[in-house]
Amino acid sequence: MITHPFTYQAPSTLEEAVEELGRSGDSKVIAGGHSLLPLMKLGLAQPEALIDLRRIASLRAIRTESDGTIVIGALTTHRDIAHDPIVRAKLPALAEAAGAVGDLQVRARGTIGGSIAHADPAADEPAPALAYDATIRAVGPKGRRDIRASDYFKGTFETALADDEIIAEVRFPAPAGRSGSAYEKFAHPASGFAITGVAALVTLKADGGIERAAIGVTGAAAAAYRATAAEKALAGTNGDAKAIAAAAAKASDGIAALSDLAASSDYRKHLVTVFAKRAILRAVTRARA
Ligand SMILES: Cc1cc2nc3c(=O)[nH]c(=O)nc-3n(C[C@H](O)[C@H](O)[C@H](O)COP(=O)(O)OP(=O)(O)OC[C@H]3O[C@@H](n4cnc5c(N)ncnc54)[C@H](O)[C@@H]3O)c2cc1C
CATH class of the missing domain: 3.30.43.10 (Uridine Diphospho-n-acetylenolpyruvylglucosamine Reductase, domain 2)
Known part of the structure; x- marks a missing residue:
């Protein structure tokens, strides 16, 4: 048309x-x-x-600031994020989410700023943005504004960004301590969008138990969300298979799960549990490696 x-x-x-x-x-x-x-x-x-925006070269870079914050310019493509050595080393759940977006053509053109601004409930990158507690830096007529990812995703295609603001960059604090992270996705077989996607970040205590967990979920509800009940259930445990399964079972607590031709709400909740378990397990394994 x-x-x-x-x-x-x-x-x-x-x-x-x-x-x-x-x-x-x-x-x-x-x-x-x-x-x-x-x-x-x-x-x-x-x-x-x-x-x-594509002539604005300053929006395309990935850089690390002196405090370790990894800053990804809004115009950075999914492909460049997936292949960036710093992102792969420090933010593997983001690299995996970007590498799982659509197909090669979509990854070569689509950008992190576009994905975060559009806020499709089935988009991949919102999940790691939530798990890593990223900040969305917006610029508008009144100047610069930083919005935490946990305050940003409001509903289907609905965000805290104002109509006159442009996302300049997405800022990821470097995960502290002994930590590991991973992204697991159940993709729609035709479009590749996430029917469910879970990003998990865990930090370990000196004895190898779980000090802290942060879990971002996409695809399951009207907006990507932090699975806080699952995070609380995992923190303080020894991080064994039983503790991970018990925490993952809480990853869809309190949400109104989407229901459509691809998956009913009950099936989506089941997928959230299964994919949360996989993401947490890989995150813990990476943290202990
Ligand atoms: C076939 C197909 C399959 C796809 N599969 C997936 C998938 O599996 N997973 C996934 O996550 N996504 C998927 N996508 C979407 C893709 O990732 C898009 O690239 C992304 O959602 C939007 O990025 P964009 O740069 O193309 O944005 P655009 O299409 O250019 O813009 C999208 C919206 O964001 C706004 N916008 C763009 N940049 C900014 C900015 N810097 N500041 C403020 N507003 C801005 C625009 O005004 C517009 O409203 C798919 C798309 C297609 C066509």
Whole structure:
């Protein structure tokens, strides 16, 4: 289908992009275009102006700050995240989630900023963003704002980002202490989107038991969430198979699970338990290696 007519601009700085975005109430930024363009072709989004971010080179980098925070520019593609040596070493659950997005073409074009801004309930990267307690740095006409991932995902395609704000980067604190993390996904066989995806991060005590756990879940509910009941159940245990299974069984506590042609709500809850168990087990194994 042919899209509604729109104007197109490609500024070279973030400041210009923010200014352009504020100029018309009905403008949108575009990054990889892998979520926005299909919506425009279906007539579900009809922006009057498109502001292309892809000339803003500063949004494409991955860097590590002096305190260890790993900063991923909003325009970084899923493919570049999946292959980055720092991300693979320090944030393996994010590398695995990015590597599990769609197919090669989608990973080569789609961006972390686009995924986090779009907030599809079946998107992969929100799960590790929650587990690693990432911060979304947004820039708007009033300046810069940092939003914790746990405060960011509000509902289906609904976030704490304002219409006039642009995501500049996603900031991941380096996991402290003896820690391990992993992402496990049950993918839709046609689209590749997550019917369920679980990212787990565990930190160990000196005796090898679990000091702390952080678990992000996507695909199961209207918005990605932190499985706090499972995190509490795991903390303080010895991290054996029984403790992991008991914690994983709580990973869908309190959620209204989605139900659709791909999976009923009961089946989704079952998948959350199974994939939480797998993610936690791999995270613990990595932490102990
Ligand atoms: C066939 C197919 C399969 C897919 N499979 C998966 C999958 O398995 N897992 C998965 O997670 N995703 C999947 N996706 C979605 C893909 O990851 C998209 O790339 C991603 O969701 C959006 O990123 P984008 O850069 O393409 O954003 P765009 O499509 O350019 O933009 C999406 C939305 O975000 C806004 N936006 C973009 N960048 C910013 C920014 N920096 N600041 C503020 N707003 C911004 C846009 O205005 C728009 O509203 C799939 C897509 C396709 C087409």
